[in-house]
Amino acid sequence: MILKILTVAVFAFLYVPIIYLVFSSFYDDGFTFRNYEAILNDRNVTTAFFNSLNVAILSTLISVILGTLAAYSFKKRGHFLESLFYPPIVIPEITEAVALLLFFKMLEFPLGYYSVLTGHIAFNVAFVYVVVYARASSIEKSIEEASYTLGANEFQTFTKVVLPLLMPGIVAASLIAFTLSWDNFIKTAFTTGPGFNTLPLLIWSQAARGVVSPSINALASLMLLISIVLSYLYVRISIREE
Numbered sequence: 696m697i698l699k700i701l702t703v704a705v706f707a708f709l710y711v712p713i714i715y716l717v718f719s720s721f722y723d724d725g726f727t728f729r730n731y732e733a734i735l736n737d738r739n740v741t742t743a744f745f746n747s748l749n750v751a752i753l754s755t756l757i758s759v760i761l762g763t764l765a766a767y768s769f770k771k772r773g774h775f776l777e778s779l780f781y782p783p784i785v786i787p788e789i790t791e792a793v794a795l796l797l798f799f800k801m802l803e804f805p806l807g808y809y810s811v812l813t814g815h816i817a818f819n820v821a822f823v824y825v826v827v828y829a830r831a832s833s834i835e836k837s838i839e840e841a842s843y844t845l846g847a848n849e850f851q852t853f854t855k856v857v858l859p860l861l862m863p864g865i866v867a868a869s870l871i872a873f874t875l876s877w878d879n880f881i882k883t884a885f886t887t888g889p890g891f892n893t894l895p896l897l898i899w900s901q902a903a904r905g906v907v908s909p910s911i912n913a914l915a916s917l918m919l920l921i922s923i924v925l926s927y928l929y930v931r932i933s934i935r936e937e
Contacts, residue, residue, distance in 0.1 A: 713919065720913035730913040739897065740914060747893040750808070751876040754815035758872045761816075762823025763865055767857065770831040783821040791818060792885035799886065806888030814886040815879065819872040826871060830864025831857075870929040878922055894918055 720730055734740045769777040783791060795814045804810055834857065842852040880895040887896065894914065901911055 716912050717916045717919070720916040731917075734914050734917075739892070740894075743892045743894045743897040746808070746891060747877060747895070750812050750815055750893065751873050754812055754819050754876045755869055755872040757816050758819035758823045759865060759869050762820045762868065763827050763861065765820070766824050766828035766831050767853065767861070770828060777824075780821045780824040783818045784825065788881045792882045795882060796885045806886060807891045810886045810888065811883055811891065811893070814882050815876045818882065819876060822871050822875060823868040826868035827861060827864045830861055834860050867929055870925050874922055874925045874929075877925075878918055 721727065723730055765777075765780070792814075795810075795817065798804075799806060799810050838856060838860070839852055842856045843849075847855065878895055880899060883893055883896060884899070887893070892900075895918075898911060898915055898918075
């Protein structure tokens with residue numbers, strides 16, 4: 696009985712604030728969609744939205760290409776360098792963010808869109824590698840050998856045999872990478888520059904000034920909805936793989 700009460704208390708602690716946030720986004724002197732209309736007509740919000748979307752899509756695309764090629768290569772020919780893909784996953788995010796900032800400062804690289812994009816790719820590649828490598832490890836070596844025996848070269852084997860088998864892992868890795876980039880705050884805050892804003896930064900900048908309005912709740916709710924949908928798709932794909 697005590698265990699059940701503790702379980703309910705933990706779930707309440709996690710989800711009641713989220714439920715309250717969503718409920719508040721529809722309330723402004725009564726039930727209304729006015730808050731959502733307001734953020735859609737706000738130029739700062741739309742700019743930040745497209746900045747977040749641009750960085751998330753592009754960083755996901757580049758990370759998937761690099762991470763997939765690395766996973767396939769290290770799966771075929773193991774190398775001690777593959778261990779370098781794991782630190783970005785386990786080290787504190789604030790540490791990685793400071794390291795990125797110092798790296799850009801050392802190179803005198805201007806902070807803005809490209810620094811944010813590079814920073815997102817840097818940590819997304821690691822997550823893509825881990826997911827795709829797990830999928831690549833399940834592919835029997837005999838399948839590739841059969842392809843070579845039938846006359847296919849290494850490129851044809853990869854594109855026509857290996858890649859389709861890796862696709863469930865690649866899709867799952869893409870969803871993870873997009874979600875991580877879409878709602879990332881810490882690394883983005885440390886690597887951005889004047890004039891470049893994303894949705895997490897916009898929400899934080901207004902909340903830090905004490906501006907907690909129904910419109911901000913609506914914006915946060917929309918971000919939450921997108922993240923939940925992507926998480927659901929990832930879970931469904933993972934279950935289908937099994």
